[in-house]
Amino acid sequence: MFRVGKYPLMLTAATAVFVGGLVPPAAAQTLEGLKAQLRALQEKVEQLESQQKVLQDKTTGATAAKPTVTSGKAGVKLSVSGQVNRGVLFVDSGDKDDVFHVDNDNSSTRIRFIGTGAFDEDITVGTQIEVQMESNSTASISLDQDSSAGGASFTERKLELYADSKRFGRLWVGQGDTASNGSSEVDLSGTSVIAYSGIGDMAGGIEFVRSNGTLGPSIGTVFTNMDGLSRDDRVRYDTPSFSGFKASASAMEGGAVDAAIRFSGEIAETKVVAAAAWADAGSKDSSNFSQYNGSVSVLLPMGFSVTGAAGTRSLDTPNRDDPTFYYGKLAYTFHGLDFGATSVAVDYTTVDDADQNGDEFQAYGAFLVQNIDKIGTEIYLGARNHELDRDSENFDDIFAFLAGARVKF
Amino acid sequence: MNVTMSTRWPRRLFATLAGAVLLALGACAEVKPFEYTEIHEIPPGPGLLTGDEGEFVLYED
DSSP: OOOOOHHHHHHHHHHHHHHHHHSOGGGHHHHHHHHHHHHHHHHHHHHHHHHHHHHHHHHHTTTTOSOSSOOSSSSEEEEEEEEEEEEEEEEEOSSOEEEEEEEOTTSOOEEEEEEEEESSSSEEEEEEEEEEOOSSBTTTOOTTOSSOSSOSSOEEEEEEEEEEETTTEEEEEEEEEOTTTTTTOOOOSSOTTTOSSOTHHHHTTOEEEBTTSOEEEEHHHHOOOOOTTOEEEEEEEEOOOBTTEEEEEEEETTSOEEEEEEEEEEETTEEEEEEEEEEEOGGGSTTOOEEEEEEEEEEOTTSEEEEEEEEEEEOOSTTOOOOEEEEEEEEEEEEEETTEEEEEEEEEEEEESSSSTTOEEEEEEEEEEEEEGGGTEEEEEEEEEEEEEBTTBOBOOEEEEEEEEEEEO | OOOOOOTTHHHHHHHHHHHHHHHHHHHOSOOEEOOOOOTTSOOSSOBTTTBTTSSEEEEEO
């Protein structure tokens, strides 16, 4: 870097003045010229010093220290996070097959804003706004479609606030998880981004094809994992955690109510998660059902995991049998690669009487998920076969293969 | 004696299994806390753009 110091210039000026006092009057004109040059040099030095200060401020951040978002209140936090989860799905439904470019409904593309603020040492108040945008969702696609399913618009997931007390638990108000939501879906396999008990999220919109070539019911119509009452406008209360146990209850728009008990803990280096729930759908569902459901997942220290889920539903509809649901998964997670864990899994599910009396649905599949920790990414692929037996009709099996990636940003 | 299979047996089986699991868990004296993230949530851990925090912290005080 080029630098100009003050002292050499001042020495030069003093010398010039001293020399000027010695020279005869005939040299006065030359002396005036030197003084003019000295003034010009002085101005140049001042300009350079000013420029140098600006550069120093930028380097140290003195001029860039002001935050772009500010708050007048202490003890608060606002954060933004999200993910993109896209894949390519191939389906073969007997007479018909197709390829879809999909948003993976196992865990949709979304963005969320979380705000928290401390009321005092015990109570924290929080807000959450989470919306998803699913273009061609795996749950909505159809063998009949000519263009992408679903509009490019945000749909609600969570629009809620809560007050959390370490002593008394948490009270939620707004659109969000009901107490029973997720109670059929606990899973420690490391493969839930492509496979969990809600198998309809992989290709749920795809229809079974009748022997005459017409489209029958979709996978999502004949399958349910009876996972409580999903998300809804509700008031919900969670107790504090006692030795890993926590209880919840919620009341929803339309008179629906539910309750759940959960456990999560580590026992002898083995991770265990379990949930059980009861729900009465009230007017939330046309069949006015009530149901019991639950799930458990155990992850052993060496990486093997076992996951199971079950549910039964009582329909308030004349002459309808009670649907039942069972799910099982075996998985193994290992660290064979430097950049992240690898998980492999196989699963099986069976659902009876979900759409009609006598329906017997079953599905089985195999899956692989590779984590790349450094870039917050999971690459996945998996295949599943779906079968439907119905008393009065014959359907071909549906085979689905999905490959894609979830990138958390 | 006439024995029939009740349509409510899955519910009873489920309730029995759930109770057994909960009792087994409750009987374990030493349970270390384990924070479980529901599978539909954005997973914890680093993000592509957000680094180790996994989120953009717009403001924190």
